Amino acid sequence: MRFRASIQNIHTFTKFTASLSTLGHIAWVRLDEKDVRFTVIPEQGTQVWSVLSIDTIFETYTIQSAAPNNTINLEVPIAPLQRALKSAQNAIAANIRLTKKDNIPLLSLTITTMTMNSSAPCGSAGFNGRNGSGENGADGYDAPDEFREESAELFGARGQDRETTVTQDIPIRVLAPASVEGLHEPRCREPDVHITLPNLMQLKSISDRFTKLALSTKTSTRTGFTSSASGPKLELSGNMHGCLRLSLNTDSLRISSLWTGLENPELDPEQNSEGEAGLASHPSTRMKQLGDSTGQSEEGWATVRVEGRDWGRVLSVGRLGGRVIACFCHEHALILYVFIGGNETGVGESVLTYYISSYSA
Amino acid sequence: MTVLNFSLTPEATARVYELLVCLAKFGESVAIEAKSDKLTITALNLSRTAYASFSLDARSFFISYDFHGSPGVKGGDRFTCQLLNKALQSVFKGRANDSRGRESTVERCDVHVQDQPDKTECRLIVKMLCRHGMTKTYRLTYEPTEVMHALFDRNAATQGWKISARVLREYVEYFGPKTEQLDLLAEEGKAIFTSFTEKIQDGKEVLKQPLETAVSIHTEDFEDFHMQESMHIVISVKDFKAIVTHAETLRGSISAHFSFPTRPLQFSYQNSGVHCEFTLMTTGDYRGASSTLNPNFISTRASSRQQSIAPPVAAPSRRTSEMPPPARPFGNKPLSSQSQRAPLKPRSNQAATEESDPDPESLFMPGGDGDQTWDPPNYEQEEEEEMLGWDASNEDPSASFHPTFRDSGTVPRAQKDRQPPTYGSQEGLEPTQRLSQLHGMFD
Known part of the structure; x- marks a missing residue:
């Protein structure tokens, strides 16, 4: 079994990993010749x-x-x-490979950075310059001045293109094909509403504020119990006229935010098993008949209830800066598709799919 | 009656805070020793495997420094006490860092010790003279104690390196927060720093194992490098991080001096009138058996710059003592510890590498570097408390005390090294084999 690759886009990979890490501790990674799949299935809460x-x-x-x-x-x-x-953020090259050490399988990340030694003397020179003129007297700073001259000479003479290698060994487990056979994506009925989400940063900060409000009002009624199932629920609704509504209802307050003018992407007939006919009978086609683009009507909304903190963790995917389409299955589930890196030609498009089940009212 | 008064600039006050933060990583309390030429602040960790010391130079670090001992009394030429680090830290915290625009900015820090019998005794009084004529006074109670200093024989520590603290600081960042140990190794023209944790067996727990990080740096990036190839020296990551983090605040370069695994290692650096020394116990092994018999050194010392690099103490003897006799690694260490442990023969194999080996030859002694070691010992009551050894095995107290003097440099090292072989030549094999059985532990 061999796997080896050079990491071409460290920042994307880091942000991607950071987004996953909010949901769970362990990812199931499936590598093959076509693509790389990362799946996180926490015991509770959203799967990605x-x-x-x-x-x-x-x-x-x-x-x-x-x-x-x-x-x-x-x-x-x-x-x-x-x-x-x-640790690879400033690397000039990074490679990852599957290996074994003491019988423990590892993903070994080899990072090459330029030696920053050559810049070190300059840095300390700046420091000396600043302080030498300051109050702190001549005596203390004499020594580093000497050092600076000496080392500048030293490194100048030897050239500056040396590389430092950092290896990071990540312990992993190799899974037998049989053990992942039974894992499959959640199956869901066709969504009632699909809508492009607004700026996730905005959505996240509003959601987080709602969650915080709910938590602070809640402490008076309920004590201590903080599993995610019992946490504050946010109600998220969308319609087929570009409206998204986020609301919080507690005993003591009701607040909601409304976005309008969002995009409801057209369904692609070719993706539907029944083609045009399938689209005509698609739930979203029916939902299009209801509601309006101002979001004032009570009709035409598909609603789900999500746990506030879990929702906040999901929204951390915003750091990847992808396009996010939310699919609402009324009172059942919310599915987010996050598309990243699809700007060029669309061939190498990557997608993260979040399955968020709805809580009952 | 002891008089100790000193004043600090805001910068120096901040330096004191920085060094207290560093010392806090080693122990809860700090020991202060004042002499006429310097003030030394030290800490020793609980397991007595790490010792940190900061000497503040009386002339260059302070605005003014005034110390009068009590000449008549034994030990009257110095003043020693002990305080909780937390208490001191809260006094010095943030006093000079917020230098712009804050009301509480310190303009000067005056410290004096109140030791007069007619007043409240054992008070360290810190006055922060701030802007707008505000003065904050802190009275801390100290505990008069005997201060322990780790002795480190630089003549024996022929190997070592020196590198810019800033460079090292950068690399230290890579080590995972949960890793415990740091392995130093020289191989193929590179210095390799590996942070690791004892392996967890298998099952689901494997995934909780922290990252193992190896940073390999060209020896050319060091200002000085001299280390035996394939020799593993292991110290604590936490200590190393604390040291490098502090070293970076002083800029300049950090030096390491060491000899062999299970022997003490010393980091040192100085700047702005602060002289910092850290003596750490090491573990580790000689992995490459062949190179042990015929030591192969990776070194940049052949260069003509050597003289500017060698520490002042060791400069003359350095070249000659650089290549130890081939048999010394085995002849020296295992034998001496073996002879001590004779009664407890079936000690576990791992003992040599897992815990920090209680080595009788590297000991703490009160009184610091230099002259006190020549003073006649005070046999009355102080001896028991004053002596402190690395040896935590508690097997034979007297055996662990005597070597204190050996290590202090009064007995020539070479002589001592040559004595045991006849006695222990068969016995000496045993730990050697044990070590080799340990292959794979750090693989």
């Missing part, structure tokens, strides 16, 4: 299933496995992966 085209994060990608379809399945702890990627 993501499919990244290889070129979204990797280049020179080599995979070799005895399993069918040349597939490797791994269990990867997300926090160490994120930390490892973080």
